[in-house]
Amino acid sequence: MVSEYTQSDRFRDARIHLSDLTGLEIRDCEVSGLKIVDCYGSDVRIGGDFERVVVHDVDVTAYVQSELDRLHPARALARNAVSVEDYQAAWNAVETQWSATLDRVRLLPDAAQHQQVDGEWSFVETQRHLLFAGDAWLGNAVLEEETPYHPFGFPAGGMPPEESAKLGLTLDATPTLDQVLAPRLARMATMRRVVDGLTTAELDRVCGRKPADPYPDQEYVVRRCLKVVLKEEAEHHRYAVRDLAVIEAAAPGSQ
Numbered sequence: 001m002v003s004e005y006t007q008s009d010r011f012r013d014a015r016i017h018l019s020d021l022t023g024l025e026i027r028d029c030e031v032s033g034l035k036i037v038d039c040y041g042s043d044v045r046i047g048g049d050f051e052r053v054v055v056h057d058v059d060v061t062a063y064v065q066s067e068l069d070r071l072h073p074a075r076a077l078a079r080n081a082v083s084v085e086d087y088q089a090a091w092n093a094v095e096t097q098w099s100a101t102l103d104r105v106r107l108l109p110d111a112a113q114h115q116q117v118d119g120e121w122s123f124v125e126t127q128r129h130l131l132f133a134g135d136a137w138l139g140n141a142v143l144e145e146e147t148p149y150h151p152f153g154f155p156a157g158g159m160p161p162e163e164s165a166k167l168g169l170t171l172d173a174t175p176t177l178d179q180v181l182a183p184r185l186a187r188m189a190t191m192r193r194v195v196d197g198l199t200t201a202e203l204d205r206v207c208g209r210k211p212a213d214p215y216p217d218q219e220y221v222v223r224r225c226l227k228v229v230l231k232e233e234a235e236h237h238r239y240a241v242r243d244l245a246v247i248e249a250a251a252p253g254s255q
Contacts, residue, residue, distance in 0.1 A: 025119075068238070074097055074233070077093050078231045087203070087227075088196070091195045097237050098237060102181075106177075108248075110176065112251070117247065121239075127177070129236065130236055135153050136149070137228045140211055141209050143194070151170045151173065152175050155169065155212075163213065166213065205221065206222075207225060
């Protein structure tokens with residue numbers, strides 16, 4: 001049986017020495033100061049939001065960032081958005097890339113649309129998560145809608161199930177891609193209307209709500225909330241096309 005540790009601090013400042021860590025997975029954890037020294041193996045993968053990454057005493061942070069931006073230009077547009085025009089350009093890029101990717105996904109059988117790669121979210125689950133992100137950061141925080149959360153929304157794994165239930169989310173639902181895309185594309189259309197009507201004053205407006213009750217009680221400004229939506233869209237598109245390539249390569253007749 002695989003050992004699993006959740007919301008634990010038992011490994012803080014630990015030293016693991018001369019141990020077999022084959023297949024170890026560290027997910028959604030704080031790893032500041034993590035060191036892997038004099039280890040050996042193959043197929044080592046690292047992904048996340050890191051301020052600085054050093055490999056063999058070489059700081060590779062800037063290289064990784066620039067390469068990801070080259071491969072996925074919407075990332076830089078979303079991350080660097082400041083002016084109204086920047087936000088509009090970033091959303092244009094987001095819409096364009098998802099339109100092309102949805103065309104690819106619709107060619108796949110239903111099972112492939114629900115297929116997970118290496119334990120990551122399936123394409124349908126990714127759309128459900130982006131639906132939730134738009135509902136929370138746009139529908140609730142920015143627009144203060146009366147009922148912003150669609151039941152198909154899928155929050156990040158750190159949200160307790162009871163908090164998800166309070167928002168009316170049905171995490172165990174198994175909707176089809178088209179069922180998810182109906183509210184998802186509607187939320188994207190709402191984002192389009194908001195972005196088209198943006199002003200500098202609106203970007204600097206303090207929201208009257210936070211995205212959801214589990215989020216910290218702090219000031220949420222419109223520009224921050226919209227940037228979260230942009231960055232979520234850009235990063236999860238990167239994950240989606242990464243896994244889509246694996247699924248397409250394994251499809252019958254792809255060779």
